[in-house]
Amino acid sequence: MLLTTCFKFSRNLLSNLNFSKCNVHSMLQIYNDNFQTNVGRNVKVQGWIHGVRKMKNTIFIDIMDGSTPNMLQVIVPKSNKPNELSFGSSITAEGMLALAPNGRIELHASNIDVIGTCDVTDGYPFAPRKIYSEDYIRQYLHLRPRTRKFSSLLRLRDITSSAIDNYLRSRGFINIHTPILTSNDCEEAGEVFVVTPDSKSLVKSMKRENVAEEESYFNTKAFLTVSGQLHLEAVTRAFTKVYTFSPVFRAENNKSRLHLSEFRMLEAEIAFINNLDDIMDEVESLIKYVVKDVFEKGASDINAIGGREIEWLNDKFARITYNDAINILQNNADSTKNRITFGDSLSKEHELLLVKHYNNIPVFVTNWPKEMKPFYMKECNDDSSKVAAMDLLVPTAGEIVGGSIREDDYEKLKSKLPLTSDLAWYLELRKYGNVPTGGFGMGFERFLQYIFDIPNIKDTLPFPRWPHNCSL
Numbered sequence: 490m491l492l493t494t495c496f497k498f499s500r501n502l503l504s505n506l507n508f509s510k511c512n513v514h515s516m517l518q519i520y521n522d523n524f525q526t527n528v529g530r531n532v533k534v535q536g537w538i539h540g541v542r543k544m545k546n547t548i549f550i551d552i553m554d555g556s557t558p559n560m561l562q563v564i565v566p567k568s569n570k571p572n573e574l575s576f577g578s579s580i581t582a583e584g585m586l587a588l589a590p591n592g593r594i595e596l597h598a599s600n601i602d603v604i605g606t607c608d609v610t611d612g613y614p615f616a617p618r619k620i621y622s623e624d625y626i627r628q629y630l631h632l633r634p635r636t637r638k639f640s641s642l643l644r645l646r647d648i649t650s651s652a653i654d655n656y657l658r659s660r661g662f663i664n665i666h667t668p669i670l671t672s673n674d675c676e677e678a679g680e681v682f683v684v685t686p687d688s689k690s691l692v693k694s695m696k697r698e699n700v701a702e703e704e705s706y707f708n709t710k711a712f713l714t715v716s717g718q719l720h721l722e723a724v725t726r727a728f729t730k731v732y733t734f735s736p737v738f739r740a741e742n743n744k745s746r747l748h749l750s751e752f753r754m755l756e757a758e759i760a761f762i763n764n765l766d767d768i769m770d771e772v773e774s775l776i777k778y779v780v781k782d783v784f785e786k787g788a789s790d791i792n793a794i795g796g797r798e799i800e801w802l803n804d805k806f807a808r809i810t811y812n813d814a815i816n817i818l819q820n821n822a823d824s825t826k827n828r829i830t831f832g833d834s835l836s837k838e839h840e841l842l843l844v845k846h847y848n849n850i851p852v853f854v855t856n857w858p859k860e861m862k863p864f865y866m867k868e869c870n871d872d873s874s875k876v877a878a879m880d881l882l883v884p885t886a887g888e889i890v891g892g893s894i895r896e897d898d899y900e901k902l903k904s905k906l907p908l909t910s911d912l913a914w915y916l917e918l919r920k921y922g923n924v925p926t927g928g929f930g931m932g933f934e935r936f937l938q939y940i941f942d943i944p945n946i947k948d949t950l951p952f953p954r955w956p957h958n959c960s961l
Contacts, residue, residue: 517557520559520594528586529585531584531586534561534563534581538551538578538580538607541617543567546566547565547567548566550562550564550582558644558792558793561595563584564597565582575608576607578607579603580601580602581602582600583599585599614629615629623948626639627948630961634951637793639948646937652782653775660730663730663732664731665724666735667721669714669735673714673910680741681712683710713737713738714735714738717735717754718758719865721758722895725928726924728760729760729761731757731758734756736752736753737752743956744955749953750955751953753934754932758926759928762925763897764894765894765927768893769808772890773806795942796940806852808855809852811854811856812831814835815830818839825839832860851882852881852883855877855879856872857876865893865902866894867897878891878892879892885938886938886939890931892927892930895925899920902919934950
């Protein structure tokens with residue numbers, strides 16, 4: 490009985506959202522696949538003005554509401570023009586939908602109300618029909634979403650994150666909310682932000698003898714997380730396939746076009762896995778699914794930002810070892826500024842050259858020297874000087890995914906744990922019902938930067954944080 494009642498409630502709720510019964514109509518509803526069937530309907534819309542053109546007896550207004558990159562042209566007789574109607578102001582308009590001579594749909598308004606005025610002469614940084622540089626627009630983070638190109642990027646970001654969730658759920662992964670506050674520095678690189686209460690009186694009241702102030706609140710140092718991997722490793726030993734899609738933080742003094750102090754990281758962990766190829770198969774499948782889905786669902790926004798086509802959807806990603814990579818780079822040393830030898834890390838220049846060498850098809854680089862990688866990675870079976878790790882390299886952004894088989898041997902992991910770490914719990918995972926595990930992490934903003942051809946990573950998210958910049 491309860492199930493039947495709930496079903497009827499859901500069906501009635503959906504019927505109440507029908508176009509003809511909805512009080513306010515979005516641009517997305519109006520510009521649907523069969524938009525010509527909407528001609529002749531009386532509708533109410535609301536949005537922000539992106540252009541005003543005045544003819545002899547008629548005012549033409551272009552408005553957007555954020556649901557689509559398409560603007561709706563609203564036509565109103567000059568006699569009905571409200572006061573303070575200007576670029577940037579918010580309005581509500583009611584009237585009948587009609588077809589313009591060019592075949593586009595437009596609204597013949599019988600009534601327009603200005604909700605919020607916008608005095609463009611009083612410091613408003615944008616003007617109609619003017620093109621601004623990304624550096625200029627970035628100075629106004631609170632107003633940047635109103636620009637047409639950036640609003641398209643935010644919609645594409647939403648479509649992309651949804652596609653990632655849909656893919657992982659279809660593959661049986663369970664979403665785990667890993668903590669933002671943690672006592673662990675997963676990468677042991679020291680690039681962490683320490684978290685302490687701002688209230689000095691609170692810290693003083695909680696202070697204990699022989700305990701540092703920064704440890705007084707939690708009884709240990711607390712950091713903003715650099716990775717949810719270690720927590721995922723705990724949960725995957727009960728759920729088999731898990732992932733998290735959370736903000737992570739890096740305290741690096743790096744202002745390059747590829748770095749942020751706060752960004753989103755997709756991390757996935759799989760139990761009962763001991764083959765690096767299986768992880769690379771999962772990553773390749775994920776990326777191809779997401780790119781295909783986004784380019785289908787977000788085609789209009791991709792056109793609005795001037796995005797490029799992705800040409801490798803039907804190609805197998807290249808897979809080479811670290812040794813192969815060094816050989817390729819040494820054989821093409823004339824094409825690089827910095828020469829490289831075995832044991833060196835790959836610079837961004839080297840990463841991009843490797844991708845170019847494979848005709849701009851993404852490249853997995855595997856079997857890295859263990860001194861270059863974190864303690865939790867498992868040694869290769871045939872070469873104990875290497876670890877079963879991989880990085881995925883792509884054009885524009887370089888490395889966007891890193892992953893590995895995790896060390897599952899209790900004694901080996903114990904010998905590799907950093908001396909200053911408090912990871913007894915992590916070691917204990919190998920003691921009770923242990924299984925081999927592996928996983929990967931993908932920087933979401935770098936992924937966006939690559940697939941949408943965005944030069945600066947700061948233009949892939951609404952409120953970027955980088956050294957000397959944490960406004961808003």
